[in-house]
Amino acid sequence: MPQAQVWYCLTAATAGVSIWCTHFVAMLGFRPGVPVNFDLGLTFASLVIAILGCTFGFLFTAIFRFRFASAIGGAILGLTLAGMHYAGMIAYRVQGLVIWDKTYLIVSIVCAVVLCAAAVCSGARSHKYSEFHMAGILTAAIVSLHFIGMTAFHVEPLEIAGNYVNPEALRVLALAIAGIALLIVLGGLLSYMIEGRARLENIAELTAARNAAEAASRAKSEFLSVLSHELRTPLTIVLGYAGMLSHLKEAQSPEPNSTIDPAAPKGRTVAEQADKYGRKITTSANHLLSLINEILDYTSMELGDAKLQKKEFSLHDLLEDVRDQFQVMSAQKNAALVVECDQIEAFADRGRILQILINLVGNAMKFSKGSQITLRGKRQGSGYVIEVADNGIGIPEDKIEVIFEAFQQVESADHRAAGGTGLGLAICERLAVAHGGAIAARSTLGAGTVFTVTMPAEAIFQEAASAGKVGIVEQPRLAS
Numbered sequence: 273m274p275q276a277q278v279w280y281c282l283t284a285a286t287a288g289v290s291i292w293c294t295h296f297v298a299m300l301g302f303r304p305g306v307p308v309n310f311d312l313g314l315t316f317a318s319l320v321i322a323i324l325g326c327t328f329g330f331l332f333t334a335i336f337r338f339r340f341a342s343a344i345g346g347a348i349l350g351l352t353l354a355g356m357h358y359a360g361m362i363a364y365r366v367q368g369l370v371i372w373d374k375t376y377l378i379v380s381i382v383c384a385v386v387l388c389a390a391a392v393c394s395g396a397r398s399h400k401y402s403e404f405h406m407a408g409i410l411t412a413a414i415v416s417l418h419f420i421g422m423t424a425f426h427v428e429p430l431e432i433a434g435n436y437v438n439p440e441a442l443r444v445l446a447l448a449i450a451g452i453a454l455l456i457v458l459g460g461l462l463s464y465m466i467e468g469r470a471r472l473e474n475i476a477e478l479t480a481a482r483n484a485a486e487a488a489s490r491a492k493s494e495f496l497s498v499l500s501h502e503l504r505t506p507l508t509i510v511l512g513y514a515g516m517l518s519h520l521k522e523a524q525s526p527e528p529n530s531t532i533d534p535a536a537p538k539g540r541t542v543a544e545q546a547d548k549y550g551r552k553i554t555t556s557a558n559h560l561l562s563l564i565n566e567i568l569d570y571t572s573m574e575l576g577d578a579k580l581q582k583k584e585f586s587l588h589d590l591l592e593d594v595r596d597q598f599q600v601m602s603a604q605k606n607a608a609l610v611v612e613c614d615q616i617e618a619f620a621d622r623g624r625i626l627q628i629l630i631n632l633v634g635n636a637m638k639f640s641k642g643s644q645i646t647l648r649g650k651r652q653g654s655g656y657v658i659e660v661a662d663n664g665i666g667i668p669e670d671k672i673e674v675i676f677e678a679f680q681q682v683e684s685a686d687h688r689a690a691g692g693t694g695l696g697l698a699i700c701e702r703l704a705v706a707h708g709g710a711i712a713a714r715s716t717l718g719a720g721t722v723f724t725v726t727m728p729a730e731a732i733f734q735e736a737a738s739a740g741k742v743g744i745v746e747q748p749r750l751a752s
Contacts, residue, residue, distance in 0.1 A: 288323035314363030325352025346392030350385035376424030387413030506556035640664025
């Protein structure tokens with residue numbers, strides 16, 4: 273049941289009990305001059321009528337939204353008040369002849385129905401004092417019903433000898449009404465406290481959700497800014513060198529009727545220039561392709577379309593392949609790339625593990641400014657871990673939590689020393705989780721950073737256990 277309907281039910285139940293208490297408090301003040309008693313069963317029935325009728329009337333008004341729903345709900349509430357009142361009157365036992373004035377009886381019921389309908393209609397309107405208007409009209413309905421109804425009730429006493437004192441039943445009823453009234457007050461206070469706490473929790477949740485949405489919006493806006501810059505740069509280079517190639521022959525050809533100085537140094541041949549420009553175009557195109565591949569890779573993982581092709585391979589050989597790929601960059605950065613690895617036969621998607629390590633080592637080369645990067649593979653528990661450690665500048669502690677989020681980088685888009693979309697580590701985390709493992713980072717500013725990829729026992733090759741396992745495994749869908 274929706275939370276709003278629960279509160280409607282609690283409000284209606286409280287209103288029903290309050291109205292019942294009002295009626296019987298007034299009945300305690302009624303002195304017919306004859307012995308009086310109460311039928312406890314009918315008295316309790318009148319309480320049930322009050323609670324159920326009020327609940328039904330309020331829920332009818334809340335659930336149905338057609339034109340006269342409020343008036344009908346109010347009429348139900350008015351009939352409930354009349355039913356509760358006259359059930360309580362029937363429970364009233366007197367030693368005398370009871371006479372009902374039907375005119376007053378009908379008028380009391382009509383007043384209750386009309387005034388309650390007017391009260392609920394007033395409360396349903398969106399104006400400043402609608403709640404106060406509703407409360408005032410409901411009060412008038414309850415009071416008019418009770419006293420007009422009591423005017424319709426007349427007792428002709430029988431002959432009784434001696435003085436009469438009200439029986440113990442009146443005291444019991446008075447105590448019951450007082451107890452129920454106290455419960456109403458306590459219940460109202462408790463409901464207010466619970467509602468206040470729930471409201472504060474909802475506000476906190478909504479605030480956190482709003483902040484998360486704003487952060488995501490900022491991250492995606494920054495990502496689009498980064499992406500436009502990253503894609504524009506290699507495209508500009510490609511277009512520039514392509515334009516040079518188109519005019520290369522014309523630039524290298526001598527003009528008609530011109531004389532060439534034999535002593536002048538020979539310029540580069542067209543082939544040499546074309547080879548140079550072609551390498552520039554290839555480098556920029558590969559950069560552009562890697563950016564596009566990152567975006568497509570991340571998108572396919574979000575959609576759950578990526579698949580793992582697991583097979584046996586040597587982890588040591590894989591780490592050596594990574595070192596070979598970064599030989600040129602490590603020489604340019606004056607950074608030593610060291611491999612330390614136990615003898616481990618892995619059973620995983622070699623291409624995806626290679627992708628993780630290329631991302632981690634590439635980041636260490638570009639961002640850490642360290643003099644040594646260590647690739648380490650070692651057994652741990654029933655599985656193994658792969659570590660990429662550097663002795664560079666480190667990562668601030670408050671950034672460790674966000675670097676694995678999509679489109680996030682430690683440096684802002686306006687102060688980026690190296691390129692990238694901010695998707696690399698997010699892809700690494702999803703690939704590690706897809707293998708049943710995890711990835712984590714720990715860092716000390718000025719001392720370096722260690723990225724640890726933890727792989728489970730299933731990622732170790734076991735000939736008997738892995739028979740029939742080699743093939744394509746769908747990556748589980750991950751929450752973004």
